[in-house]
Amino acid sequence: MPTAHAIQATFDDLGTPLSGVTFVVVDLETTGGNPRSNRITEIGAVKVRGGEVLGEFQTLVNPGGPIPAFISVLTGITDSMVASAPGIAAALPAFLEFAAGSVLVAHNAPFDIGFLRANCAELGHPWPGHQVIDTVHLARQLVSRDEVPNRKLGSLAQLFGATITPDHRALHDAQATVDVLHALLGRVGNLGVHTLEELASYTSRVRPEQRRKRYLADDLPRAPGVYIFKDDRARVLYVGTSVDIQRRVRSYFTASEHRSRMAQMVGLATSVTPIVCATVLEAQVRELRLIAEHKPRFNRRSRHPEKGVWLKLTVETFPRLSVVRETRDDGAEYAGPFGSRAMAEMAAAAVHEVVPLRQCTKRLSATTTSSSCALAEMGRCGAPCTGQQSPQDYAQVAARVAEAIGGDARPLVDDLHERMRRLCESERFEEAATVRDRMLALVRAADRAQRMAPLTASPEVVAARPGAVGGWEFVCVRYGKLAGTTLSPPGADPRPYIDALVDSAEVVARPVGRAPATHPEETEKILRWLETPQVRMVRIEGEWSCPVHGAGEVREQLEPLMSRVDNGFETSATA
Missing domain, CATH: 3.40.1440.10 (GIY-YIG endonuclease)
Known part of the structure; x- marks a missing residue:
């Protein structure tokens, strides 16, 4: 009988070697973050195999409608640039042909692949079913927080010395992602991963x-x-x-x-x-x-919830914006809280972009005068310090800010949009991006303050929601703090449970100032619960009202446009 010889399996026997896989690294620019309501404005892709670039694909795409100023600031892509570009009906088949038979790679792949799949469905094209590699997901396994503060494309490109700096243009970002991919494949190769199959299952390994x-x-x-x-x-x-x-x-x-x-x-x-x-x-x-x-x-x-700060419109003859650690019952308007002093200062800067509110910190009076500053000479302040602006005239300026923080934010936001539009027309995109970020910081803080104010001021709110297995969930909130919660069983009369909850709930002292009796993050958590469907108010001791055209309305319009900017190509971790 012939002797059997053991034969060592090669990598080819075990799977598809990574050196033989054709990867198409793709990046999209879009008009927003939702593939159902937003459109693709640019497709960029690079085809690589074995570390060698085989081809590149790039096209602008006419979205069929105006590009929001936010997105033009982010990408540099304007309406005039896409006016003569092909529509998605022509651009998408061309890309699918370029990518045929490949493994798709993207940084934050759910975003880019989500848009491609949604447009295929809309146009009636079957999705080819490409295998997908997400470099964000891979980087989370291979790159530590000691090396980079986050796994955004720009951070990883800098870490790995990418030859192209990502700048939110599709081809440039795809080229940068190629360098990031190769660096990550090098790291994972050192850990014994040499095939496509091993790469696909690598993140599922358990020590x-x-x-x-x-x-x-x-x-x-x-x-x-x-x-x-x-x-x-x-x-x-x-x-x-x-x-x-x-x-x-x-x-x-x-x-x-x-x-x-x-x-x-x-x-x-x-x-x-x-x-x-x-x-x-x-x-x-x-x-x-x-x-x-x-x-x-x-x-x-x-x-560190105790480190929150507020933006205050001071109560003075000539009010100004001030960043403070706590709120008071002093009649001032407050926006916040902010997670850091830097964010509060960004919001203040948004106001100063379009409102000639004084920025000096000294206390002014209507009877004493001093020399003017550079801002007055530039027309960005009415110079009340010199007597050129009366308290009555200045009060109209301050009222615009007070209304934006405590009431209707739309006029000030419209002015900021106009400021951004002028900067974009002058191709001063970095300055426009700064205005955009400042505006959103202001709107978020004003919305936060306006939403929390009624709950913070209410001595007691009792609310109910149907339980997951029947009965009711009850909560008792006092001055924005959860004071107690209970359940009533299915079929039981809920009133005794409500009375027992109120009697046994924590006694909460009225807070000093505009802040709730607990950390604002807790109050926000309670608010989100109260705003969920099926919640019913059982009793309210106090007054519950919010501005009709408050900052929340403006925020709902801005947030979808900012979703990709905030994520920075990386879906944030949830814990």
Whole structure:
């Protein structure tokens, strides 16, 4: 009988070697972030195999309508540039032909592939079913926070020394993504990943030490609440919340957990403490309070709510904007809170772009005068310090700002839009982008203050929502703070449960100033719950009203246009 010889399998036997895969790296520019309501304005793509560029594809696309000023600022693509460009009906088939038989690569692939799929469906083209590699997802596994502050394309391109600097033009960004892809493939190759199949499954690998700790979830309750990971010295490592504590904690030891820092956290954890809550809202609020109290090293959000600042329109003869740490009952208008002083200063700068409000910090009176500053000479201040502007005339200027912060934000935002339009026409896109960012900082803060004000001022609000398995969820809120919550069983008379909730709820003292009796993030969480469908107000002690044309209306119009700008090509982590 002939002797059998063992034959070592090659990489070709195990899968498709990465050196033989044809990748098409694609990037899109669009009129906004929603593929259902926004349009593609540019397609750029690079075809590579084995580290060699095989071809490039680039075309502007006529979106069939005006490009918002926000997007022109971001991309530099204007209506005149796309006027003679082909429509998507011609551009998309040309791209699909270029990409045929390849593996598609994109930075934040759900965005770009989502637009391509949506346009295929709209035009009646079948989606070719390309395999997709997302360089954002890959970078999260391979690039640490010590190397870059985030996984945005610009940050990674700088880290890896890309030959092209991404600038929100489709081909340039695709070319930069090619360099990022090759650098990531080099790193993953050093970890033993050499085939397309291994690359596709790489992010699903679970470390043995991570899998071994599944026992930590064995005795946890199958109920809504908060879970706290602790180390061997009982220090809080991470706080989370779930509608099913046991199922959520188990997921940290499986392939469904992709975040590298969570694997590090699990490696340090020796116990998990559950806190069962009556309602999901109670669990969310407890999570916020525990994170603020313990500041766990593996929680990124909500660790320092006490550092919030406000933008105040002062109460003076000649009011000005001031960044303050706390609010008072002094009749002033406040916007915020902001997460940082820098954001508050951006919002103030937005006002100063279009309103000649004084920017000096000295206290002025109607009877004393001093020399004017450079802003007055530039026409950006009425110079009340010199007596050139009376308190009555200046009051009209200040009233515009007060109305934008506490009432109708539309006139000031219209002025900012006009300022952006003029800058874009002059091709001063960087300055227009600065105005855009300042405007959104102002609108977000004004909306936040306007929405929180009624709840903050109400001594008591009791609301109800149908429970997930019948009955009702009840919450009691006092001065913006969750004071208590309870459930009533299906079929039971809810009134005794409401009375018991109110009687047993936490006594909350009226806060000083405009801020709620708790961290503003908690009040915002409660507001989102109150604004959900099916919530019913049971009783309100106080007055609940918001401006008809307040900052919230303007924010709803601006946010969709800013979605891609805020994401910066990267879908943010949720924890």
